[in-house]
Amino acid sequence: EPLVFSGVQPSGNLTLGNYLGAIRNFVALQGSYKCIYCVVDLHAITVYQEPKSLIEATRSVAAAYLAAGIDPSKNIVFNQSRVHQHSELAWIFNCVARMGWLSRMTQFKEKAGKDRENASAGLFAYPALMAADILLYRATHVPVGDDQKQHLEFSRDVAQKFNNDYSERIGELGLGVPIAMGNETVNGYFPLTEPLIEGPATRVMSLRDGTKKMSKSDPSDLSRINLTDTSDDIAKKIRKAKTDPEALPSEAEGLEDRPEAANLVGIYAALAGRTRDDVLREFGGQQFSTFKPALADLAIEQLAPIADEMRRLMADTSHIDSILANGAERASVMAEKTMIDVKRIIGLSF
Ligand code: TYM
DSSP: OOEEEEEEOOSSOOBHHHIIIIIHHHHHHTTTSEEEEEEOHHHHTTSOOOHHHHHHHHHHHHHHHHHHTOOTTTSEEEEGGGSTHHHHHHHHHHHHSOHHHHHTOHHHHHHHTTOGGGSOHHHHHHHHHHHHHHHTTTOSEEEOOGGGHHHHHHHHHHHHHHHHHTHHHHHHTTOOEEEEETTEEEEESSOOOEEEOOSTTSSOBOSSOTTSBOOTTOSOGGGOOBTTOOHHHHHHHHHHOOOOSSOOOSSGGGGTTOHHHHHHHHHHHHHHTOOHHHHHHHHTTOOHHHHHHHHHHHHHHHHHHHHHHHHHHHHSTHHHHHHHHHHHHHHHHHHHHHHHHHHHHHTSOO
16 A cells, blocks of 8 residues: 655755755645655754754744645644654664665765764764654655655665565564565565655755755855745845846756756746746746746745745644644554564564
C-alpha cells in the first residue's frame, strides 16, 4: 500500500524554495495517498538552536503546513521528537549504514564546512535519522526538493542492506513482503522508497545569484522570499532580483546559461501551475521590466493568504499544539508496530 512521508526542518524562516520544492507538493498528494508530514525538530538540533526559537520554529512549520492547505484530519501532522521511535530506529540504522556512505554526503560537507572537527556527530549521522523517519512508516514515496536526492538514495541503501543482512530471519518470522528492486521483486521488510522530485521548481535559486540555492541561511534577506514576508517585501525582492539584459526567450531551451532568468520563469511556472514553455509562450520576447511586475503580482496573490493564515495560527498556538499532539499519537501507533518487528528481526526482543 503506497504511503507518503516527508519532513521540513524547523531551523529558521521557511522560504519560497521550501514551499515550491516541497510543501506545495505535499498538499497536492493528500487527496490520493495516505500522507505523514513531519516537523523534523531532531534534525534541526544537529546545529545549535536557541530553545525558544526552536519551539517557535516548530510551531511555525506546522502553521505553514496548515496554511498551505494540509488537512490534519486526513493526514498525520506531528513533530518528530514526540515519537521516540524515530531516535530508536535511527540508532539501529547507524549500525546498518557504513562510514563510507555517510562520508560521501554532500550536505554534510557543505554544512560542516572547513571546520569538520567541530561539527556535531549528529550532523554526520543526519541521513540515518532521515532514513529512520521514512522507514519507520515503511513509506513508499517521499516528495522533496532536488537537494534531498542523495539522502533518499542513502535511505534506499540502508533499506536494502537491512533486508539483505536479515533476509533469513525476516523469512523465518514471516515478516517479508514483496519489494520492487529494479526489474525484479525480492522479499524484504523495508521498501525501497521512491523520491518524488517534481514540477518546474525542484531547485529554487537565490534571487541575488542564480547559481546558488535559495536558502534560509543565506546572509542576504534579499536572496530569498520568506513565507512570512509582507506583500511589500515580496514586491521589493522581485524588483531587485538579479537578471540579465536580454528579453525572455520564447521557449524553455533558451533559458540554458541564463540561470537568473531560468529561476524567475521556473518560479512563475510553479506558482501558476503551468509549464515553463507555456509561461514563455505568453512572455517570450518581453523584457524583465514587464515580467517582474507580473511575477510579483502572482507571488503576492498566492503567498499573502498563506502568510496571513500563518500569522492567525501563531497568534494562539493552542490549535497547532493540539494538532501536533494528536498527530504524534497516531504516528506512535504505526511506529511502534515497526519497532516491534525490527527488534524481533535483529534479535533484540525475545
Ligand atoms: P529542509 O528542511 O532543508 O527543506 C525542506 C524541503 O524543502 C526543500 N527545499 C527546496 N526545494 C527547492 N528549492 C529550494 N531552494 C529548496 N530548499 C529546500 C527540500 O528539498 C526539502 O524537501 N533533510 C530534510 C528534512 C527531512 C526529510 C525527512 C525529508 C528529514 N527527514 C524525511 C523527507 C523525508 C531537510 O533538511 O529539508
